[in-house]
Amino acid sequence: MRFEGLDLNLLVALDAILEERSVKAASERLCLSQPAMSAAIGRLRQYFNDEIFTINRRKLTPTSLAQSLEAPTRDILLRVRANLISKPSFEPSKSRRRFRLVVSDYASMVLMQPVIMRAYRVAPGISMEFLPFTDRIGDQLQRGDVDFVVLPDSILIEGHPKQPLFSDEFCCVAWKGSRQVGSSMSLRRYLQLGHVGAQYGAMTSFEEDALLKQGCKRRIELIAPNFTMMAIMVVGTDRIATVHQRLAAILARTFPLKLLRAPVRISEFRESLQWPASFHLDPALVWLRAIISDVAAEIDRTPAARMKFG
Structure with missing residues (x-):
């Protein structure tokens, strides 16, 4: 469909390319072939009389005009989806949502x-x-x-x-068989033991932030892919992990873990x-x-x- 000479389908292609910065990724997202996506870029260039994208180290870099089109294009598509495409009713028993x-x-x-x-x-x-x-x-x-x-x-x-x-709050977990960890833990012992941690992007964990505020530093010996594995990876070692209490309670029902109060003042979240x-x-x-x-x-x-x- 065209609106004042613009094929509105090109807005969908433009939005995908601006988001993905890759013809391959954008075509996969829209279930199109790469030649079809490249053709869409060509038609965008023709309509706007602008390069729209340049190739820099195998990545598409939007021109100034393309960057100025990003927000309004996204807003238009979002409004269409929210107000025209979304179904006005929802029947849970019949839905395939x-x-x-x-x-x-x-x-x-x-x-x-x-x-x-x-x-x-x-x-x-x-x-x-x-x-x-x-x-x-x-x-x-x-x-x-x-x-x-x-x-x-x-x-x-x-x-x-x-x-x-x-x-929720935080607690420490340790392997039940560890002879280095008793039924309670002092801050001194907490800092002496090796720790299992996890990294989520550039964010600082709650416990790490609390330690920094108290002028303390721990020794992280293992970095787990997620919070659950933090607790599981202490099993069979003398390491400890500082994890969410509710998660620790669930895992302790399956794995040989002992739960201890954290000696660090970590705020409830x-x-x-x-x-x-x-x-x-x-x-x-x-x-x-x-x-x-x-x-x-x-x-x-x-x-x-x-x-x-x-």
């Missing part, structure tokens, strides 16, 4: 498993895709590329609705739910949001709340 959620392994273990079970009972046809946290989360929310994110309050994304879910502002009234998101909220309200009555130190 696919939800995309950015949730850490911690929140998945503590919160999302009951959510999945509850949603399946009334909407067996829906599907959920859980995505890892990246530095692009703000952009993903703005574009409506994800339906929900679960984040600590300290790193929530401005400009999007939010809803508090639950609070709260996990919250966020969703794209443009889709605030989407009936499907309203439905799933209610389920997540209900499960979070009951979290203190789940295995994640039952833990024993020592």
Whole structure:
């Protein structure tokens, strides 16, 4: 379809290329062949009488004009999707909707498993895709590329609705067979032992931030890919890990772990739910949001709340 000489399909192609900076990635995203995507770039160049993109070290670099088109193009497509494409009603029992959620392994273990079970009972046809946290989360929310994110309050994304879910604290976990770790731990012992940590982008962990504020430094000997593996990787060693209490309580039911109070003053934190502002009234998101909220309200009555130190 053309609007004043512009093929509106080209806006979709332009948005994908601006986001991906790659003909291959953009074509895969839109399920097009690379020649078709290259042809779209050619038509964009012809319409705007501008190069639109230049190739720099095998990457597409947008021209000044293309950069100026990025925000309005994204806004147009987002408005079309939110107001024209989104279905006005949602029937859980008949839906085949696919939800995309950015949730850490911690929140998945503590919160999302009951959510999945509850949603399946009334909407067996829906599907959920859980995505890892990246530095692009703000952009993903703005574009409506994800339906929900679960984040600590300290790193929530401005400009999007939010809803508090639950609070948690941190504790230490160690292997039950370790002779170097008793039933309690002093700060001195905490700093002497080797630690298992995890790295999530450029963010500083809660425990690392607390240690820095207290002028302390620990020795990290292993870096795990996620929070769950932090706890599991202490098994068979004298290392310790500082993890979320609710997660530790769940893992201690399966793995030979002992839980100890952290000797470091780490502030309690709260996990919250966020969703794209443009889709605030989407009936499907309203439905799933209610389920997540209900499960979070009951979290203190789940295995994640039952833990024993020592």
